[in-house]
Amino acid sequence: MSTGKILLITILAGVLSVGAGILGQKYLKTEKEQPIGKPSLRPEPLNLRTSLPEFSLPDLQGREQHSGQWSGKLLVLNFWATWCPPCRKEIPDFIALQNELGGKGLQFVGIAIDQADKVKEFAAAQGINYPTLIGDERSIELSRQLGNRFQGLPFTAIFDRQNQVIHTQAGQLHTETIREKLAGHL
Numbered sequence: 001m002s003t004g005k006i007l008l009i010t011i012l013a014g015v016l017s018v019g020a021g022i023l024g025q026k027y028l029k030t031e032k033e034q035p036i037g038k039p040s041l042r043p044e045p046l047n048l049r050t051s052l053p054e055f056s057l058p059d060l061q062g063r064e065q066h067s068g069q070w071s072g073k074l075l076v077l078n079f080w081a082t083w084c085p086p087c088r089k090e091i092p093d094f095i096a097l098q099n100e101l102g103g104k105g106l107q108f109v110g111i112a113i114d115q116a117d118k119v120k121e122f123a124a125a126q127g128i129n130y131p132t133l134i135g136d137e138r139s140i141e142l143s144r145q146l147g148n149r150f151q152g153l154p155f156t157a158i159f160d161r162q163n164q165v166i167h168t169q170a171g172q173l174h175t176e177t178i179r180e181k182l183a184g185h186l
Helices: 003-028 085-104 116-126 137-145 175-182
Strands: 056-058 064-066 074-080 106-112 132-134 155-159 165-170
Touching: 056 132, 074 085, 085 106, 085 116, 085 175, 106 137, 116 132, 155 175, 165 175
Parallel strands: 074 106, 106 132
Antiparallel strands: 056 064, 074 155, 155 165
16 A cells, blocks of 8 residues: 555544544533433433432322432432343342341332333332332433433432432442442441
């Protein structure tokens, strides 16, 4: 290959790298917190939250539950769906930890991004012992603002007693990780 072609390829690669960096900065920078609203169809910068935002969602009986009721607790907020295999796999661990540590101030809350009838059936069959809320597009935006950049499931955020985020995780969350992140907070 000639020196001219090598130089041209090098310049093009550099221009593409700079362009990708500028584009990445535009879409990945953190801006000040915004209230939770409907998600837009175009990519926006992440508005990462470091504290539990206020929200209300219906529970399995259709009653609105407000996030403020869990203030002062160690909160594990889990976004999941009945059709999601890793979600289904982690729920028995959450049930066991709620039984074991609920008396010490640990509170799991599930936000199901799913159809209410399927969630009710699954929750009853599994014996879910913590509040289960029915999510909507606001819930997807909430998970995004907590760090779920690709809006995948499961996604979990753990908050301390002052409602500050101490851990977020996309994908299955294991008991050992929860125990590690809660060490010193129980």
